[in-house]
Amino acid sequence: MLETTVDKKLKKRLQKIFNCLNVSSRNGVQERFFQRYLVVKEIFSRQIIPDHLVELDQASALLKLLSPQDIDALLDLGMHEACLGEDMSILSNALFSRNRLVYHRNLTLGAGADHSRHFRTIIECFACNDIQLVETVFRENNELAKNGNTFNVLGINLLMSIICKREDWLRESLLKAEKYESGSNSQFDRAVIGLLVCIADKNGSQCEVLFLEIINLYGRTKWLHEFQTPSLKLFSPFIHGLHNFAHYVLGIQIPVREEQIINTAFWTQFSDFHKENHFKCAIPFITFDGELSLLNRIYD
Numbered sequence: 469m470l471e472t473t474v475d476k477k478l479k480k481r482l483q484k485i486f487n488c489l490n491v492s493s494r495n496g497v498q499e500r501f502f503q504r505y506l507v508v509k510e511i512f513s514r515q516i517i518p519d520h521l522v523e524l525d526q527a528s529a530l531l532k533l534l535s536p537q538d539i540d541a542l543l544d545l546g547m548h549e550a551c552l553g554e555d556m557s558i559l560s561n562a563l564f565s566r567n568r569l570v571y572h573r574n575l576t577l578g579a580g581a582d583h584s585r586h587f588r589t590i591i592e593c594f595a596c597n598d599i600q601l602v603e604t605v606f607r608e609n610n611e612l613a614k615n616g617n618t619f620n621v622l623g624i625n626l627l628m629s630i631i632c633k634r635e636d637w638l639r640e641s642l643l644k645a646e647k648y649e650s651g652s653n654s655q656f657d658r659a660v661i662g663l664l665v666c667i668a669d670k671n672g673s674q675c676e677v678l679f680l681e682i683i684n685l686y687g688r689t690k691w692l693h694e695f696q697t698p699s700l701k702l703f704s705p706f707i708h709g710l711h712n713f714a715h716y717v718l719g720i721q722i723p724v725r726e727e728q729i730i731n732t733a734f735w736t737q738f739s740d741f742h743k744e745n746h747f748k749c750a751i752p753f754i755t756f757d758g759e760l761s762l763l764n765r766i767y768d
Contacts, residue, residue, distance in 0.1 A: 479551050479552075482702060485699055488698075497545065502758075504533050504534055504538065508526055512529070526709055528575075532573065532576035534573060535644065540699070543705070546558055546559045556740075557745075559703075560597075560742070561750045561753040563752060564749075574586060580616070581617070582615045582655045583609035584617065586622040587624040587627070590605060590624065590627060593706040594712040595705040597698060606628055612640070619648075619657050623660065626642075626645065638668060649662055659662055659678050659682045662674075667688055667717050668717075675722050679711065681711075683738075686704055686707060701733075703738075707734050724739070
């Protein structure tokens with residue numbers, strides 16, 4: 469198991485955030501989830517179940533009632549424990565459990581989008597090398613996305629085209645990406661789409677340029693931070709997911725020098741951990757027990 473050195477300033481910033489959290493342990497997360505479960509249990513004991521839950525079983529209803537903050541508590545704890553113990557496997561495992569919960573929660577939400585709504589989750593799966601979930605999403609949605617936010621639709625279509633090795637999909641997606649990059653979209657979003665295009669084209673040198681741009685624009689990208697944990701200001705699963713995705717496709721790690729980074733969202737010690745461990749898939753950070761064991765199906 470690789471041990472890593474974490475910057476003292478980063479540790480202090482993480483500790484400050486951790487001191488403000490509502491939970492301070494994995495047992496605390498289970499307790500928070502259990503309180504949500506009691507609400508679900510009470511609802512299902514009624515003769516009339518609310519319309520937004522009527523077609524769901526108790527596990528899916530519980531997932532739907534969990535807030536993003538409930539789920540991101542796993543990431544908060546994982547970051548804290550990883551830095552405290554100088555062990556990045558803990559953070560990778562926390563991401564694994566957190567991403568599985570996010571994905572299954574999203575399945576319960578009728579947001580008017582197709583599988584494009586999973587774009588961010590899919591990218592963040594690569595941050596802990598959860599290829600199984602990536603393959604599950606693409607197997608269950610075996611055509612290009614059409615509905616949803618333009619960025620998400622284009623992003624997931626590029627991912628699908630590359631991973632499924634569909635040249636027809638890729639040609640269509642690259643044409644749309646060219647229009648997107650020349651449009652009036654945010655610099656960060658254009659850089660992400662540009663990076664995926666460069667990965668598809670196997671343009672390693674341009675990947676390096678765009679990836680550094682993404683890192684340094686991350687802190688100003690509102691859609692990645694709204695309604696999310698403050699810990700995401702210090703560590704970005706999305707950026708690490710892009711980094712590991714490039715390795716998955718190209719077989720190389722995009723080089724990043726710490727002196728080039730103007731924020732702490734990309735942890736070189738975390739990327740080094742994955743390299744040393746040959747990009748092995750993480751394992752669950754938390755296994756639910758008692759009446760909450762119904763949630764363990766997220767790992768199936």
